[in-house]
Amino acid sequence: MAFLTVYRSWRIILSAAVTIALHHLILTILQMNGASLFGIPLTIYAQNCSITTLLVHAMFVVFEASALGFMAYKSAVENDTNFAIMDAVMRAQDGNDLRVRAPILKGSSTIPSFNEFMTHLHNSFVVVGENIDELKGVSQNMSQVSADTRDFYIRQSDQTNQIASAVQELTYSIEDVAKNISDISKDAEHIKLQSGDGLIVVNNSVNVADNLQSEIESASEQIRVLESRCEGVSALVEVIHEISEQTNLLALNAAIEAARAGEMGRGFAVVADEVRNLAQRTNESTERIKTQMSNLLEDAAAAVVAIATSKDLVNSSAENIKKSGEVFNVINQQIEEMSTRTLTVASNTEQQAQVVSEINRNIISLTDLVRSIETKTTGVFEDSKSLDSISNKMHQYISVFHI
Known part of the structure; x- marks a missing residue:
């Protein structure tokens, strides 16, 4: 059996x-x-x-x-x-x-294991396919990035060369600036001396302006006194004019009374006529004096105005001269500060020249480093191209299977 x-x-x-x-x-x-x-x-x-x-x-x-x-x-x-x-x-x-x-067969434990293995294999191929696609994308991106990086470092190399040239020129320029600043410092010291002399002249001018202001003030006071006295004389002349007018009026009345008296008043009429003539001459003289005094008062008033204007001008000039003195003081201080600063700047400029020289040496080293990186980046670019080719081949192998 x-x-x-x-x-x-x-x-x-x-x-x-x-x-x-x-x-x-x-x-x-x-x-x-x-x-x-x-x-x-x-x-x-x-x-x-x-x-x-x-x-x-x-x-x-x-x-x-x-x-x-x-x-x-x-x-x-x-x-x-x-x-x-x-x-x-x-x-x-x-x-x-x-x-x-x-x-699936009843009683078979192998088929589930086989199907599980196929599922695992299928999932593995799916993951591998996805990874290959990602690898392909990464390799392409890597190729692009490495190409861009290579181009960047090529440009960077050119720029560092230009920077090195510019820094070299800057070094020469800073040395020239240091020399010019030293010359400026000397000129500032000379200007400081001249400014001191100018300040002395301005101070003397201020003193002269103060004296002139005092003299003009005194002259203005004297002209005001003269104007007051002229006004007093004018008042007296006006009184004399009024007296002559009254005298003339009295002489006229006396002549009229003498004419009424006839022969008896003839002598009195002659005297009255002389008095009237004297009064007329006095009136004419007072008129001329009044006119002269009026002109004198006008001249005195004009002189007062002119003196006041001159006083204002002198005050303004004195004020301007004082301000000029203050400006000269400020300028003198600023020139002194500028001289100190130019000396400091000259020292700093020399230090900057040394720093720029050091920067120039560092830039030269950087240029060499950039060139080395450029060479390595080119190698990375070639490797990324090889990686892209490998990913394409793997994708071709995987694409044969239906997953």
């Missing part, structure tokens, strides 16, 4: 077991009844032919049939599993399709 396991079917084993059981049962019954075939007694058991012996043999048959049936079942499951896996592998191979899965 064991050879029947090659059919990998528990049903065949069961059929064989039933057949053997019926064979033993029938032969046992026939032997127990003394049956014979062609004159030969039927013997299945040489000794102890009984139902008990039959049951013992039946138990062995059942045990053997069970074991062989289980083995046949497992062999069938294994065989079906192998065929299912082989079919899945063939379909995956023919179509380059990693999505192929083997059908």
